[in-house]
Amino acid sequence: MSKSDLSSQPTSDSDSSPSSDIRVGVYLCHCGVNIGGVIDMTEMVEFAKTLPDVVIAREYKFYCSDNGQAEIAKDIRNGLVNRVVVAACSPRMHEPTFRRILVEEGLNPFYFAQANIREHATWVNMYDSAGAQRISQDHLRMQVAKVRQLKALEPQIVMVRPSSLIIGAGIAGINTALDLGNQGFKVYLVEKDATIGGHMAQLDKTFPTMDCSSCILTPKMVEVSRNPNITIMAYSEVEKVDGYVGNFQVQIRRKAHYVDQSKCTGCGECALHCPVVVGNEFDLGMSHRSAIYIPFPQAVPGLYTIDMDHCIKCGICATTTVCEPQAINFDEVDEIETVEVGTIVVATGYDTIDVSHLGNYGYGRFENVVTGMEMERNLSSTGPNLGHPVRPSDGQTPHSIAWLQCVGSRDTREGNHPYCSRVCCMYAIKQARQYKEKHPEAECYIFYMDIRAFGKGYEEFYESASHEYGIKFMRGRLAEIQENPDKTLLIRGEDTFLGQPLALNVDMVVLSNGVEARADAGKIASLVTIQRSTDGFFMEAHPKLRPVDSLTDGVYIAGVAQGPKDIPDVVSQAKGAASGAAILMAKGEVEVEPYFSIVQTALCAGCRSCIGQCPFGAITFDSVLHVAHINPAQCKGCGTCVSTCPNNAILQNHFTTKQLMSIIEGVLGDDRVW
């Protein structure tokens, strides 16, 4: 059934009170002892038989089992029942299972209702059988009342475009893009910065194998740029997303580079001549760049951009002697580009936690207190010190370095995060090892509360850090850091192993700060209508079984944007998200439940109160007919508009007012039949 057939769905609540031929079958599932061990199932059967239109009531150990399903199927096949109520677990578990039986036996799948007597009755009243029995009866009564009112509906099918939008081009976005591009789908890879690569480009080595980060990342970046199916839209941001699963219209702001990207050859002559000197963000301000720049030598695309916040418009770069192809264009303006895609993957990554609010650690006041990412650049062979890490205060080689774990993480105070950031233990061990490799005589301390070395090869990595490298693991979170007159640091904490206060003089402290949701995560969430969990990261549809899906059809989440994780996990998740999106696009169409709302045009006064209320932007105004119109594919069936409409003109499939009222009547024990 295509969208144009939607009109054949029931459009009015007024037709037919329960027809005379309603034969309800009630199936009471024991769910092992989950239900059967708490309430009296025989009594439930007898109770079910007293309910209106119930012709059969049975009980069985497991109705979700093949045998259980066969029993229901047999009753339908023999014409004994034409409405089915299963009293068991949550419909979120098994509704699809039971509906499939109805379809297979030629019954409309929407003639089914499920009473959740496990979660709602027996689990929560495990020690009160009588109470659980009463609640189970109420639930059963409600569902029988409802099933008698249900209408046959047809699932909707919408077309899915074979193209995908990926927001964020870190290692998550890059992997998703490659997986989708290599399957032949069109990919738009949108990145806000001037280069793709994300945080991984800033890392020196990666735990636990100590591969050089850029050596494994840059080939992927190049592969993305070479893939004919992938369009890299760097220095761009998503402005607006319209549409629904399979058919999104996305507006993307292409920020002005002030350098014509089609002319720039990336020769770099301009940067050499530019008189402006500013801190390079890629090195966290530890090195310099000019106002016209590329973030780092292997940047993709390797084309120049003028940073207008710092450009003095001297025009030196624009001269033909400097820029031969005459690519410089100070008059360039942002452009808006619209693309149409079938699926969206959000891979916007993370921000590192700002630690300057932790006064007792003195970050920002003491020169030799640095963050994890600063240490990463300090250690990097492509970093400001070319692989010879130094003490910031005097550029000397530090002899002793202390890492302090869980800075900003595992801290319930305001401004910090209660969760574990999952990467800092391992990166601190990695950095300490790197330093010991360069300076075996150095003293490296890691102050921690727990070491979380959970991945493949991680515990071994941790063991050898102490055993082979002599890195000293100090259990106890530092309490404070003080600066000595010579800028070395006196650190204080507890040595919880020896049970005594500890003070130690060190040359440098690295605050192993964790990761947090992007500052603009809220904006992205509302752009693509996805949810965020309490930790601020984007929320998956199910923490275990649907870890890459969002609750919005056609929108997937990958990488740290969903929650803290390291590169191996990011890549796995990226592959999962790519697979999720590819399944939709490969099928080319998707079935959506017909729970959308319908405006009964005869009743609509055209007041438009509903339009602003719809959280999914599914309602438009038909200015010809002067009525509201709901796009069924975009409507999620939340029912907000139904309750907003002053004229009761909106009807929601499967949850009509009449159906809902019958449930209420059912639970109140009123036998009045609608």
Added chain:
Amino acid sequence: MEKIQPNIIYSISNAITEELIKDEALKVVRACFQCGTCTGSCPSGRRTAIRTRQVIRRIALGLDEVISSDDIWLCSTCYTCYERCPRSIPVTDVIIKLRNLATQRGFMKPPHRAVTHILAKTGHGVPLGTQKGGEDNNWSLLRASYGLPNIPPTTLSHPDAITDIQTLMHATGFDELVGWTPDPQSPAAPSSIKSQSNKPSSLEDTLEKKPIEKPAEKSVEKAAEKAAKKSTDKSASKKKKSAKKTTSKKKKSTKKTTSKKKKSTKKKTSKKKSSKKAPADTTEKPKRAKRRSKKN
């Protein structure tokens, strides 16, 4: 020697740790993750102040004070922690090595020092003497009951070998270390030999390479082993020995013998008889424990 006082401002010198981990097999001490299995397993720690985990912690951290602590001397070298350490740290070997390093630096307990003096004088750490009044001690009767000569073929049978021992002690500087000077009447003439021998740099090297009393002791031990019928102690120690790597076997067995000897000295003072360890232990332990709990 005075104790090195731990300071709140940690001075991590690593000197002792570095000396210790020159032995590759002990380097793994740095991998200790402070699980506490060793302290929890330690039979000595249930009665004394030794906290094995903390000994290991101090050495892993590079705190030299560990060699001046009493803890390293409270280990009974039973090897339980050694067997159980999940990071495969040879805990007992570390402690034994720490004792060596401590001794070399003059950190000794007076009773241990006293034992070395007895060794110097008699050639035995645990002297086999007569009781007061010249009455034969039970040991010689026991030997006779096994068909052994009354007097073992040690310095007891060869009193002039005592001079050799003293010479060795002098050549290695051990006499100086333990503060032993020959009594002027003694027949020992270390000075004459002193010029001939090169003083070895490491004391233990000499001791380990030349287990002076070993052959004699072995036979004594064998006989004693035969006698002790159901000594659980022994079967455990046998198992242990076979489990240990062959390279360290020698070292350990020597050390163990010494410690066993010490044990039996103690027992002699508290109990009248017997070199049979196990039964003596079991009768003694509960008594001690009782006494302590009364005090507490």
